[in-house]
Amino acid sequence: MKADVAGAQEVVPKTKLTDQTEVDLREWAEANGEKPFRAVQLFQWLYLHQVVGWDEMTNISKKALNKVAHQFSLERIPIVEKQVAPDGTIKLLQELHDGHRIESVLLNHGDHYTVCISTQVGCAMGCKFCLTASMGLKRNLTPGEIVEQILNAQSLLPEGQTVRNIVYMGMGEPFHNYDNTIQSLKIFLNPHGFGFSARRITVSTSGIVPGIKRFAEESDIRVNLAISLNGVTQEARQKLMPVSRRYSLEELIDTCKRFPKEPRKRMTFEYILMKGVTDSMASARKLVSLLHGIKSKVNLIPYNEHDLLPYKSPDPAAIKTFHQYLLDHGILATMRVSRGQGISAACGQLATEATPRPSDKPEKSDRPESC
Ligand code: SAH
Ligand code: SF4
Numbered sequence: 001m002k003a004d005v006a007g008a009q010e011v012v013p014k015t016k017l018t019d020q021t022e023v024d025l026r027e028w029a030e031a032n033g034e035k036p037f038r039a040v041q042l043f044q045w046l047y048l049h050q051v052v053g054w055d056e057m058t059n060i061s062k063k064a065l066n067k068v069a070h071q072f073s074l075e076r077i078p079i080v081e082k083q084v085a086p087d088g089t090i091k092l093l094q095e096l097h098d099g100h101r102i103e104s105v106l107l108n109h110g111d112h113y114t115v116c117i118s119t120q121v122g123c124a125m126g127c128k129f130c131l132t133a134s135m136g137l138k139r140n141l142t143p144g145e146i147v148e149q150i151l152n153a154q155s156l157l158p159e160g161q162t163v164r165n166i167v168y169m170g171m172g173e174p175f176h177n178y179d180n181t182i183q184s185l186k187i188f189l190n191p192h193g194f195g196f197s198a199r200r201i202t203v204s205t206s207g208i209v210p211g212i213k214r215f216a217e218e219s220d221i222r223v224n225l226a227i228s229l230n231g232v233t234q235e236a237r238q239k240l241m242p243v244s245r246r247y248s249l250e251e252l253i254d255t256c257k258r259f260p261k262e263p264r265k266r267m268t269f270e271y272i273l274m275k276g277v278t279d280s281m282a283s284a285r286k287l288v289s290l291l292h293g294i295k296s297k298v299n300l301i302p303y304n305e306h307d308l309l310p311y312k313s314p315d316p317a318a319i320k321t322f323h324q325y326l327l328d329h330g331i332l333a334t335m336r337v338s339r340g341q342g343i344s345a346a347c348g349q350l351a352t353e354a355t356p357r358p359s360d361k362p363e364k365s366d367r368p369e370s371c
Contacts (some may be wrong), residue, residue: 003169018144018151021186022193024197028071032346034064042068047193050151052076061290076148077102082156091345092152092164096121096145100138101352102171104149106156114156117149119181120172125206126242129230129272129303129311131351132171138353141172143183150194166196168203169226171350175203175211185221192254194350196224204270209247212255213331214249218280226268226299227256230278232286249290256294266297266332273319274303275300275312297332 020028025039038060045057054065054074080101081093088108095101105116124136149170154163166188168174174181181203188196201223205211215225231237231244238244244252256267269291273279287298300323303313314322319335326333339345 013074017143018147043193087341103350114165115153118170119174140177143180146184165200175205175208207252229269261295272301275314279314288329301336
């Protein structure tokens with residue numbers, strides 16, 4: 001904050017403390033006459049102890065705290081709705097300062113949870129099968145808005161239950177908000193704060209090739225990468241995923257082949273099974289040959305239907321046959337079990353402000369999601 005000659009003070013807008021990495025805070029401390037270790041202290045209070053008030057940061061002097069509080073806000077994005085499914089899946093609706101709403105989904109695994117987080121309000125990628133696409137892109141989330149989804153999730157869990165895994169599979173395309181996604185990953189991985197292990201975090205992309213290439217260079221962020229494939233030929237894929245017109249399937253597969261894979265790590269390919277669209281045996285055969293030579297695993301996702309979209313989930317027999325074919329041909333393939341039935345909470349199938357496309361049926365609900 002600067003003071004002019006007359007003593008009037010120029011108002012500097014507050015940024016969120018959660019937008020800052022430890023390096024940012026260290027730089028801020030140095031520039032503001034504070035010891036660099038304040039950055040570690042703040043990280044510990046924010047993410048290890050997950051406090052909500054300045055007065056809880058008891059090992060930081062009042063004077064130092066005043067300086068921090070003057071510059072940064074500690075407010076978290078509020079949870080405006082919480083829904084719990086019979087299987088324990090929790091869906092959180094959170095409201096941003098400008099009124100936009102985002103969703104996160106908590107998947108229960110007994111004593112721990114996987115949290116599916118959003119990186120954007122809506123999405124610009126326009127995938128034909130995805131409900132988030134129908135919102136268009138409203139805006140990117142800031143690093144803090146991404147990080148606070150995990151703070152909010154943890155705040156709801158009873159003593160002894162923790163968020164163990166994070167998947168970037170909520171609303172939005174992480175590599176279309178590249179810098180903020182990276183900033184949030186740095187915060188999650190910082191050992192003074194959350195201290196997540198890199199193998200417990202997965203970033204999912206629709207296949208933005210320059211983003212994947214850049215990500216390959218981030219040598220200190222070796223989290224898991226998942227590619228939403230969903231089509232096994234250029235023609236099939238570009239019908240479903242417009243991003244494929246810009247970055248072809250061939251270019252995508254070539255980039256995946258070159259992506260650095262650490263020992264014991266595999267790249268995940270997500271493949272949605274849609275009745276009559278992606279579930280044929282010809283597709284299964286093509287999928288096997290496409291992934292030849294890539295250290296990978298395939299996550300098969302039976303399509304989550306929604307009234308506003310025309311696609312259908314395949315018959316259970318077709319799902320089983322497709323899965324078995326992959327296994328028989330040496331592909332490590334898993335089936336994603338549909339979670340959150342009854343509260344419509346599937347990762348990648350979230351929308352808070354959806355508008356039906358012109359060719360779609362009239363709206364039934366103004367807040368559709370599906371699982
Ligand atoms: N934008 C990123 C991450 C969010 S989408 C991406 O596309 O990878 C997360 C996953 O949900 C993607 O694999 C996507 O293909 C999948 N998905 C989207 N809509 C779906 C639906 N209706 N049923 C099943 N999976 C869906
Ligand atoms: Fe965006 Fe992913 Fe949905 Fe495609 S599948 S529209 S990239 S959120």
